Amino acid sequence: MSSVSDSAWERAPLNWPAVILFSLTTLGMLTVFPWYAWTHDFSTAAWVWFVVFMYGTGMSITGGYHRLWAHRAYQAHWSLKIVYMLLGAMSLQNSILIWASMHRIHHKEVDHRDRDPYSAERGLWFSHMGWMLRNYPSSALDYKNARDLMEDPIVMFQHQHYLGIALFMNIAVPALLGWAYGDVGGFLMLVGLLRLVLSQHFTFFINSLAHYWGRQPYTTENSARDNDVLALFTYGEGYHNYHHIFQWDYRNGIRWWQWDPTKWMIAGAARIGLAYNLKRVPEFVIRRQMVQRQLERAQEQLAKAQPEAQPGRLAALQTLLEQELKHYAEIASEWAKLQQEKLEAAKRQLAEQWENSEARARIRALEDSLHQQHRRLRLLSLQAAQAAA
């Protein structure tokens, strides 16, 4: 698909600082790093600090830049914000202000070819790194959507002194640590270079692979996917289909078995008073979204089925689906009634009592009904798919 603006895209000037940075680090990884590894032994301390900074810098992007600043999914103590600010700069992914402002556009315009700064519509390479190598129109800076961040002194301090902080964190910190352990070269190679390149690509995967590879249990309205394998590399941000529909939740992997170290770090920080006002989407709302998606799927599959092949079977599935739709409407109206009651209780300042009343049990029962319905619908979709085959 080509549009009038495509020629402007092709002529977009190179973004030299990014081109030089990525060329130097990639070249270093392909030449200096293997030579050094071949001719020297890395100290154990260098490996330990490599892991510490790998997680520290990666989760300052996912927990700080992303969930705290871009989405305001929780609030943090200034001391935690300073750690995020320093280690985030060490990731070399631009200042918090620029990163968060662009990310808010990504959510608002997701997949739009001309407006999403890392649109998946422009291909895997573009969404991974290509978008940074030229000054594309979609990356034009405008902080109108980040006025709240401009009032945060830590954000603005980093923005004004970004280059100095980034250089200090990337070169001086590994060198000083290396000097303390007597392995300056090893620290520069592992904590400096290898950590930088790996953690950059791991976080870039969230814009590229997490929009291509995986399942869509909540919505197909955008390209974002849930992917357990990707979650392992992206500090828990592999649950991107969930994230795009419930972006204000401080969690991305909502189930206990889903790998989301960023969520665990934030919850841990909350326990010691460094994070507060953690936002969570109510379980009912999450399950309702999953059932809605299953209902759509079942309808899509049934529409694809060939009526002449098995007319009786198809009619039975159709009836089942209608029953499920009716059941779903009942659950939704019961939930609305409960929400109304909750509102009235709040007005009479009885919210706490209401939370402890049998209303809680009723909500749990509704969540359970949705869970059962989700299972039945999955089966129904499968049967409809067989009828379509």
Ligand SMILES: [Zn+2]
């Ligand atoms: Zn995304």
Ligand SMILES: [Zn+2]
């Ligand atoms: Zn996001």
